[in-house]
Amino acid sequence: MHKNKNNGHTEVSIFFPETVAKIRSCLIRAKRRIVTRKTIPYLLYFPAFIATVGILYPFGRSVVLSFYEYNPTYGPAYFIGVQNYIDLFQGVTSPSFWLSLRVTLIYAFANISIQLILGLGIALLLVRTFAGYRIVRAVVLFPFMIPPIIEAMMWKLMYEPVTGIINYIGSFLGIPRIGWLGDAAWALPSVIVIDVHNFTPFVAIILLAGLQSLPKRPFEAAQVDGASSWFILRNLTFPLLKPVLYVVLLFRFIESLIMFDMIYAATHGGPANATMSIHVNAYYHGMRWTMFGTSFAFLVILWAMVFSGSFFIIRAWRKSLEARMV
Amino acid sequence: MSRNKKIFYTIAIVIVMIWTCFPIGWMVLTSLKSPTDVYAYPPKIIFKPILDNWLNVLLGQEWTGTAYITVHTDIPRYFMNSFLIACGATLIAFLLGLPAAYSLARYKFFGKENFAFTLLSFRFAPGLIVIFGIYQLYQRTGLFDTHFGVMAVHQLLLLPFVVWMMRSYIAAIPIDIERAARVDGYSWLGVFTKVTLPLLKPALAASAVIAFIYSWNEFLLGYVVTGPNARPMTPALLGFISYERVLWGQMAAAAVLGMLPSIVLSLFVQRYVVAGLSFGAVKG
Numbered sequence: 001m002h003k004n005k006n007n008g009h010t011e012v013s014i015f016f017p018e019t020v021a022k023i024r025s026c027l028i029r030a031k032r033r034i035v036t037r038k039t040i041p042y043l044l045y046f047p048a049f050i051a052t053v054g055i056l057y058p059f060g061r062s063v064v065l066s067f068y069e070y071n072p073t074y075g076p077a078y079f080i081g082v083q084n085y086i087d088l089f090q091g092v093t094s095p096s097f098w099l100s101l102r103v104t105l106i107y108a109f110a111n112i113s114i115q116l117i118l119g120l121g122i123a124l125l126l127v128r129t130f131a132g133y134r135i136v137r138a139v140v141l142f143p144f145m146i147p148p149i150i151e152a153m154m155w156k157l158m159y160e161p162v163t164g165i166i167n168y169i170g171s172f173l174g175i176p177r178i179g180w181l182g183d184a185a186w187a188l189p190s191v192i193v194i195d196v197h198n199f200t201p202f203v204a205i206i207l208l209a210g211l212q213s214l215p216k217r218p219f220e221a222a223q224v225d226g227a228s229s230w231f232i233l234r235n236l237t238f239p240l241l242k243p244v245l246y247v248v249l250l251f252r253f254i255e256s257l258i259m260f261d262m263i264y265a266a267t268h269g270g271p272a273n274a275t276m277s278i279h280v281n282a283y284y285h286g287m288r289w290t291m292f293g294t295s296f297a298f299l300v301i302l303w304a305m306v307f308s309g310s311f312f313i314i315r316a317w318r319k320s321l322e323a324r325m326v
Numbered sequence: 327m328s329r330n331k332k333i334f335y336t337i338a339i340v341i342v343m344i345w346t347c348f349p350i351g352w353m354v355l356t357s358l359k360s361p362t363d364v365y366a367y368p369p370k371i372i373f374k375p376i377l378d379n380w381l382n383v384l385l386g387q388e389w390t391g392t393a394y395i396t397v398h399t400d401i402p403r404y405f406m407n408s409f410l411i412a413c414g415a416t417l418i419a420f421l422l423g424l425p426a427a428y429s430l431a432r433y434k435f436f437g438k439e440n441f442a443f444t445l446l447s448f449r450f451a452p453g454l455i456v457i458f459g460i461y462q463l464y465q466r467t468g469l470f471d472t473h474f475g476v477m478a479v480h481q482l483l484l485l486p487f488v489v490w491m492m493r494s495y496i497a498a499i500p501i502d503i504e505r506a507a508r509v510d511g512y513s514w515l516g517v518f519t520k521v522t523l524p525l526l527k528p529a530l531a532a533s534a535v536i537a538f539i540y541s542w543n544e545f546l547l548g549y550v551v552t553g554p555n556a557r558p559m560t561p562a563l564l565g566f567i568s569y570e571r572v573l574w575g576q577m578a579a580a581a582v583l584g585m586l587p588s589i590v591l592s593l594f595v596q597r598y599v600v601a602g603l604s605f606g607a608v609k610g
């Protein structure tokens with residue numbers, strides 16, 4: 001300890017200029033030794049890497065636990081191998097699984113096909129620069145910005161059997177009064193309509209950008225040669241748009257298979273399990289009935305479906321990119 | 327263009343606009359209806375709008391016929407929760423993701439593409455498969471029902487987005503500019519702060535806004551790891567459906583409030599929306 005340089009003060013200070021200077025030069029030398037040209041990339045992505053590992057750990061744990069019988073209310077987890085999966089396909093939980101698989105596949109297929117077609121149509125409509133096109137493009141995007149759960153609430157309001165606007169309008173068109181979200185036959189189509197309303201703008205805006213990026217000369221040449229609009233659409237627009245279509249397909253494929261928010265908010269799994277997709281079913285098995293082993297098995301299968309499907313879509317996307325490079 | 331075609335296009339665009347705006351408009355109208363109007367049959371399109379629902383939801387004031395009394399409302403608190411969580415999650419995503427994006431864009435290193443693809447594959451995963459493990463971890467470490475816990479969980483969505491967006495924008499900056507700054511004597515950090523960051527500002531702003539929207543709209547992760555304390559607004563609105571089935575007016579007001587930030591913010595990033603939505607796969 002040394003006296004402070006200020007005269008008249010009796011306070012003593014542990015830090016004085018020489019040690020501070022030594023610490024500084026030590027740190028600078030350490031920094032120079034750690035932060036070299038070779039180590040900079042690793043240092044930069046290290047925090048994100050830690051976060052990635054942090055996410056992979058619960059994921060891996062869930063996968064591992066899918067091989068256990070894990071039901072906290074009845075006792076500790078014990079290893080049962082692939083029994084959970086066998087149960088899914090032909091055992092105890094099999095009816096529930098096949099039902100969920102059917103619901104999920106119908107939901108995904110319907111959503112993807114409807115949204116791609118409608119989205120392409122809207123994109124073709126909006127690609128022109130008509131009066132007020134900027135406002136229209138901005139407004140068309142709004143439904144996509146709405147959180148899926150709020151979108152579901154919005155449509156629940158309209159789907160109300162007695163006081164809802166849809167049945168009211170339907171009464172003018174001769175459509176009988178249907179329970180929509182409460183009707184086991186109509187619940188899944190109703191939720192699909194909600195999903196279409198929510199996500200078609202996404203498809204439309206991205207396809208619109210894709211349309212705008214297409215080269216103009218092939219289209220001008222085709223028009224000079226007198227090709228019909230339909231011909232241009234089928235043989236010129238569509239093949240050139242394939243890469244963008246695959247990108248959109250990838251996103252919609254993934255998101256419609258793992259969609260939870262909207263289905264759960266709209267029907268909680270549906271009247272008589274009509275809208276019980278795999279993800280919602282896994283939620284019930286896990287969070288409600290604490291059958292975690294089964295729940296994780298559901299989720300691993302869902303994830304495998306998404307992953308393998310994405311693999312094929314990405315491969316087709318890469319191939320279409322090369323084809324365009326001609 | 328022939329006149330018939332023009333009419334066709336105009337009608338088609340009008341139909342699309344009605345399809346897009348009608349549900350939103352209907353809910354806004356419902357939020358302005360008194361309880362008798364909400365349950366009127368046939369549904370009323372022309373009615374006397376009242377602000378009671380909004381007063382109840384926002385300020386907790388209920389009109390009892392003679393005066394305003396204060397009733398309990400949770401919505402402002404959930405709104406603040408969502409706001410804090412979204413801001414914090416975006417900040418964390420950029421603190422972690424921006425350096426990672428820079429290293430992915432500029433350098434070659436061991437396990438580079440593996441890391442990039444693993445990060446992207448988080449989007450493929452159903453939320454629940456990750457969230458159960460995190461749920462138990464949070465229960466044990468006390469992060470359950472904390473704002474920070476939700477911010478960390480939202481990284482599952484935001485981090486891949488930020489890294490991939492920033493990666494393509496950083497890669498678009500010619501490296502010669504940075505080399506020139508290096509030659510001029512700047513250290514690595516100086517190059518980053520004085521050259522790269524200013525060039526990235528528009529992309530940074532747009533990505534931050536889109537990340538905020540993603541975090542705001544997120545439901546499942548925020549639902550599982552929170553209790554009443556740190557619950558974001560989207561899971562909180564679910565409570566309206568289960569318990570207050572009768573109060574459509576207030577539910578509508580709360581729902582409009584819940585969608586407002588995302589919609590308003592989307593107007594600011596119109597130019598970057600396409601690149602943002604497709605993770606930079608399609609240039610805006």
